[in-house]
Amino acid sequence: MFVNSPESEPESEFEELHITAQNVGGITDGELTLSPGVTLLSGENASNKSSFLRGLAAVLGGPTPPIKSDADRGRVTLRTDENEYFLELSNENGDPIVTDAERFSDRTDLCELFVALGETNPIRQRLLTDGDLYELLMRPVDTAEIEAEIERLKERKDRLDERLVELDRSEDRLPTLRTRATTLREDREEIETALREKREAIDERDAETDGDDVLDDLKEKRSERESVRDRIETQREAIRSLEDELEAVREQRDEPGTAESSRDVDAIESEIEGLHHQKQQLTSTINALSPIVEMNDQLLDDEREIPEEMKSDEIVAELDPASRTITCWTCGSTVEREEIAEQVRVVQEIIQEKRQQRETITERIRSLEEEKRQLERQRDDRERLAEKEQSIEAEIDRREETLSELRDEKAALDDEIESLQADAETLDERDDELLELHGEVSDLEYERGQLENELTELEREIEELEAELENRDDLEAERESVATRLREQRERIETLERDLVTTFNESMQQVLDVLDYENVERVWIERLAGDGDAPSATDFELHIVRSNESGAAYEDTVDSLSKSEREVIGLVVAFAGYLVHDVASELPFIVIDAVEMLDADRIRGLLDYFEDHTEYVVAAVLPEEARELEETYPTVSTATFAARS
DSSP: OOEEOTTOOOOOSSOOEEEEEEEETTEEEEEEEEOSEEEEEEOOTTSSHHHHHHHHHHHHTOOOOOBOTTOSEEEEEEEOSSOEEEEEEEEETTEEEEEEEEOSOSOHHHIIIIIEESTTOHHHHHHHTTOOHHHHHTTTSOHHHHHHHHHHHHHHHHHHHHHHHHHHHHHHHHHHHHHHHHHHHHHHHHHHHHHHHHHHHHHHHHHHSOOOHHHHHHHHHHHHHHHHHHHHHHHHHHHHHHHHHHHHHHHHHTSTTTSOOSSOHHHHHHHHHHHHHHHHHHHHHHHHHHHHHHHHHHHHHOGGGSOGGGBOOOHHHHHOGGGOEEEOTTTOOEEEHHHHHHHHHHHHHHHHHHHHHHHHHHHHHHHHHHHHHHHHHHHHHHHHHHHHHHHHHHHHHHHHHHHHHHHHHHHHHHHHHHHHHHHHTTSOHHHHHHHHHHHHHHHHHHHHHHHHHHHHHHHHHHHHHHHHHHTHHHHHHHHHHHHHHHHHHHHHHHHHHHHHHHHHHHHHHHHHHHHTOTTEEEEEEEEEOOSSSSGGGOEEEEEEEEEOTTOOEEEEOGGGSOHHHHHHHHHHHHHHHHHHTTGGGTOOEEEEOOOTTSOHHHHHHHHHHHHTTOSEEEEEEOHHHHHHHTTTSOEEEOHHHHHHO
16 A cells, blocks of 8 residues: 655644545555645656546546456545545446446536646647647536526516616606596596586476477487497407507517527437437547557556566667567557557547547537527417417407497497487477487587596506506616626626636746746737637637747747646646636645656646645655655655555
């Protein structure tokens, strides 16, 4: 097992962690206690430092580690004072498969990008190939969800703006409506005064005569006709209201959000199914290639695990390790280690390309599923509006039929009244006056009914407008809240982008000052915003500023960087993402491997910088660097473990 050096027991407010690994990489059985702060993992090349750190990263939430080639099962455990986290693996046809797990975090993206800073870290790899940093640094941000939320907030704000404009127009109309209502009340009062006078006159005439059945019938028929007139007007008003509602429904049906789309749900489902098939093929390819990389990495990294029949003891190989040869485990021919390393790099690039293709397909599937849901909502809206349209049309037809019946009834009453009036013409002059008074009363009652209908509708409209205006403050407050949230969502991605750039630039300068690269004056990222609003319109461009022997500064390319410089920049880029995405709140760890290109002083400067921002930093170093650093940091040796494996 691993042995802790005597200096590795610092006091801290944070708890110690106990990590064990069985049959992971080249490890049979390894164990260490991890103290808060920086811990060094010391060992020669091929002593399984990387294997142990891969196991640690995996139980934290990172990528699945390889299983020892001669084992069927593997396990990694992380124990705190209160909890135990674990990862159980099985070997299925050469592939490591997770059979059971309780990881420290389920944020695999955060762990892979910003915690597990080994040689295969995607950001470090991207720096070596001068790739796109934006996609990796922004990967934890669900930009699709942010854009969908922006669209929802925009639609809500537009509806509120329209409603507030309508309220402004209503408020402008309100004085006119109130004036018209006052006029109608005055007119109604005048008509009621005239009606009282006419009825008093009729009463006087009735007192002077015995009355006549013709006049009584005429009065009754005129009253019936007035009632029918009122019912006719009510039906007309109802039909006009229904026609307005029908027009509104048809306009809503023809709006872009509910109009028939040229896209078909079945076609989208078919495309999604095809994309899932492509994604499955890419996953199969990645799963098939990954064990090849892992095995060859293990062969190159851990020479002790190479079977004797796969080694070649050429004398020249002792002088030039890069030219050392190995018997290829696939074809049996003898090849140089450097050639295998190059082929591994090519396969790694293929795997990375396949992963990017898979991510693109995943994003496309998400987009299509959202489009499908939108089309289904539009279809449901169209069906609902069609049903409502049919219901309104049926109601209009019913009321028009009723209106036609009422018109027929009124026509019949007109005929009866005309006949009764003809009979009444035979009465004497006093009866003529009484007949005329009855006619005037009938006309006044009809006019009053019309005024009352108009006044009732007007008062209802005024009441509704006043109630709506009372709620304007609430609408304005909601509109301001929506506008604020919309602004925040629009600025959220840009803020993250700017924070990443600022954090990297500041961190990089501080690290450069500490590591003292003589001819590198500055390394900085520039945020390049495109013409569109989508995140894809933005890019990060890396700039290198060097100085020549005379001290003059000039801009250089990434290709000119040494491997050491690229590795340091990759670590700082990943660390900038660690800070901006607040990874420490989820995963207070940084696991560093493959820093052999740095000397002890530069490793110390880098680790001190990382230690200021997280609770646990674990770094793998060679024994010569460990000897210079063991007085500064707790150091764990792999010596006894290597002997056992």
